[in-house]
Amino acid sequence: MSWLRKLGDTSLTTYTVLFFAFIYLPIAIIVIYSFNSDPVNMMRWSGFTFDWYKQIFGFSNASSEAALYIESTEQLLAAIRNSLTVAAFTTTIATVIGTATALAIYRYNFFGKRFYRTLMFAPMLMPDIVLGIALLIFFVGVGMPLGIGSIIIGHCTFLISYVFIVVSARLAGMDRTLENASADLGANEWTTFRRVVLPQVMPGVIGGALLAFIISMDDLVITYFISGVGTQTLPLFIFGMLRRGIKPEVNAIAVMMLLFSFTVAALGLYFRSRRR
Amino acid sequence: MSALTLRARQRLQLAGLLGPVTVFLGIFFLTPLVIMLIYSFLAPGLYGGVVWEFYPHNFGRILGFADPAFEYFDPVYFQIFLNSLRIALTTVVITLLVCYPAAFQIARLPERWKTFCLFLITLPFFASLIVRLFIWVLILKQTGFINQTLMSLGLISEPLDLIYTEGAILLGLVYIFIPFMFLPVYASVEKIDWTLVRASQDLGANGIQTFWRVILPLTLPGILGGSILVFIPSLGNFVVPAVLGGAKVLMLGNLIEQQFLAARNWPFGAALAMLVMAAVLVLLFLYVRFESKSGDDAPLLN
Numbered sequence: 001m002s003w004l005r006k007l008g009d010t011s012l013t014t015y016t017v018l019f020f021a022f023i024y025l026p027i028a029i030i031v032i033y034s035f036n037s038d039p040v041n042m043m044r045w046s047g048f049t050f051d052w053y054k055q056i057f058g059f060s061n062a063s064s065e066a067a068l069y070i071e072s073t074e075q076l077l078a079a080i081r082n083s084l085t086v087a088a089f090t091t092t093i094a095t096v097i098g099t100a101t102a103l104a105i106y107r108y109n110f111f112g113k114r115f116y117r118t119l120m121f122a123p124m125l126m127p128d129i130v131l132g133i134a135l136l137i138f139f140v141g142v143g144m145p146l147g148i149g150s151i152i153i154g155h156c157t158f159l160i161s162y163v164f165i166v167v168s169a170r171l172a173g174m175d176r177t178l179e180n181a182s183a184d185l186g187a188n189e190w191t192t193f194r195r196v197v198l199p200q201v202m203p204g205v206i207g208g209a210l211l212a213f214i215i216s217m218d219d220l221v222i223t224y225f226i227s228g229v230g231t232q233t234l235p236l237f238i239f240g241m242l243r244r245g246i247k248p249e250v251n252a253i254a255v256m257m258l259l260f261s262f263t264v265a266a267l268g269l270y271f272r273s274r275r276r
Numbered sequence: 277m278s279a280l281t282l283r284a285r286q287r288l289q290l291a292g293l294l295g296p297v298t299v300f301l302g303i304f305f306l307t308p309l310v311i312m313l314i315y316s317f318l319a320p321g322l323y324g325g326v327v328w329e330f331y332p333h334n335f336g337r338i339l340g341f342a343d344p345a346f347e348y349f350d351p352v353y354f355q356i357f358l359n360s361l362r363i364a365l366t367t368v369v370i371t372l373l374v375c376y377p378a379a380f381q382i383a384r385l386p387e388r389w390k391t392f393c394l395f396l397i398t399l400p401f402f403a404s405l406i407v408r409l410f411i412w413v414l415i416l417k418q419t420g421f422i423n424q425t426l427m428s429l430g431l432i433s434e435p436l437d438l439i440y441t442e443g444a445i446l447l448g449l450v451y452i453f454i455p456f457m458f459l460p461v462y463a464s465v466e467k468i469d470w471t472l473v474r475a476s477q478d479l480g481a482n483g484i485q486t487f488w489r490v491i492l493p494l495t496l497p498g499i500l501g502g503s504i505l506v507f508i509p510s511l512g513n514f515v516v517p518a519v520l521g522g523a524k525v526l527m528l529g530n531l532i533e534q535q536f537l538a539a540r541n542w543p544f545g546a547a548l549a550m551l552v553m554a555a556v557l558v559l560l561f562l563y564v565r566f567e568s569k570s571g572d573d574a575p576l577l578n
Binding site: 012013020022023026029030041042044097098103108116119120123125126128129131133134135154160214221225238257261265 | 286289290292293294296297300301304305307308309311312315374377378380381382393395396397398399400401402403404405406407408409410411412413414415417419420421424451454508509511512513514515518519529532533536542545546549552553556560
């Protein structure tokens with residue numbers, strides 16, 4: 001029997017290694033091939049180059065001039081700028097509103113609490129496409145121009161929920177006796193909030209904000225419907241390129257985006273594990 | 277100041293904290309959904325507008341009673357609906373089969389490794405969705421990684437049709453939604469009380485019986501939670517079929533997108549979206565029923 005168990009163990013371990021390979025091998029492949037110099041077929045290795053990275057930063061050189069595929073670096077930069085603007089505003093608004101809601105539900109008992117809880121989960125469980133077209137119909141109906149503003153509003157509708165959930169989780173793990181102690185020691189309500197509650201909630205707020213920022217930078221579906229004709233974000237830019245045909249520069253852009261989101265996510269997870 | 281009683285002050289604070297979310301979600305979340313619901317019962321206008329009259333045939337076009345003034349009933353839309361349901365369900369089953377054994381293996385690793393593995397599984401969730409799909413385009417396309425590799429090895433002489441198939445869509449969906457399935461499943465695998473498993477073995481149950489009667493029921497909350505988290509975004513997905521399915525395989529999401537951006541039949545598009553939402557609501561309702569019945573806190577809402 002023991003050899004059978006051993007066989008089971010080994011195959012389970014092998015399976016798990018394959019499981020991780022399935023997740024990460026494709027990412028490894030794209031990182032490697034983003035340095036491939038073949039301008040026509042990105043997946044046929046014909047030498048190492050930094051050209052595609054140079055190109056997206058605006059330094060084109062003779063060898064890549066012939067294969068100048070990218071529509072314009074300007075378009076890409078505009079898309080990045082739009083994405084950052086949207087993410088910055090969205091993160092701020094969603095973090096403030098989401099944290100306020102979490103505090104309200106944590107601290108007070110009131111009529112309609114259950115309704116608010118459900119309301120906070122609804123945007124997360126709503127399929128993207130439903131929310132996207134509902135917002136499109138709404139914006140067009142009330143005559144609001146589509147663009148950066150509408151994208152920010154659209155992102156906030158579901159990112160408030162994400163911040164709410166992260167902050168609520170933090171609040172649920174909080175030690176309530178500390179608040180009582182602070183009150184017993186003569187601190188008034190505001191001081192207690194500022195000196196006791198806020199420092200404890202802060203990691204949750206930061207975590208929620210980071211999550212909101214990453215998801216806002218990445219959102220494609222809702223943005224796709226409510227961005228209007230003139231405004232592009234980074235995911236929309238790549239989606240457009242995928243539909244028209246892929247250029248080698250996209251490889252490099254993709255790798256940079258992966259690097260960016262992995263760094264932010266790793267930082268977030270690191271801070272979360274540190275502050276516990 | 278003292279004119280405000282404690283109760284009144286608390287009310288004011290509560291209003292201050294809840295006011296923003298009430299206004300924001302009221303205007304930009306609930307109102308749009310109500311408007312969409314109304315739209316789905318309006319007649320389409322000539323150039324993308326709507327005509328304000330009651331018009332049940334948007335749903336009729338899907339479910340079997342098309343407006344006789346314009347067209348005969350065409351089952352194609354219902355077919356697409358069924359097709360999307362099937363693809364979403366298949367995605368759920370595959371992600372479950374992929375994640376389940378891995379969850380058991382990772383659950384019995386030493387603490388440090390466990391944390392690291394969980395980190396590795398969560399990480400892709402934060403990476404751009406479109407980039408992760410783009411990777412598969414490069415791997416699957418005619419001149420992509422797999423075809424190049426197989427051809428240079430001499431295993432095939434002509435490139436295989438890998439991309440723009442239903443298989444490619446499934447692969448894309450599974451790849452994206454693995455974390456959604458893994459984390460709830462893992463949460464319940466980790467909570468398994470192994471003494472129950474040993475008891476079952478001591479009482480003479482064989483491996484299969486122990487699995488069906490003990491392990492599976494214990495992990496059921498995680499399985500159901502993960503299934504819902506994967507099913508909902510799969511059903512109305514339009515990015516994956518658009519990128520990996522080409523124009524060949526149509527899912528509900530693509531159909532909705534077409535109605536809004538190409539065909540300009542907004543009421544019909546709204547009706548299709550209502551259908552997606554109805555399917556999701558039915559599922560959530562069943563899940564909540566299960567959750568309250570089983571008494572155990574299901575991992576989805578925690």
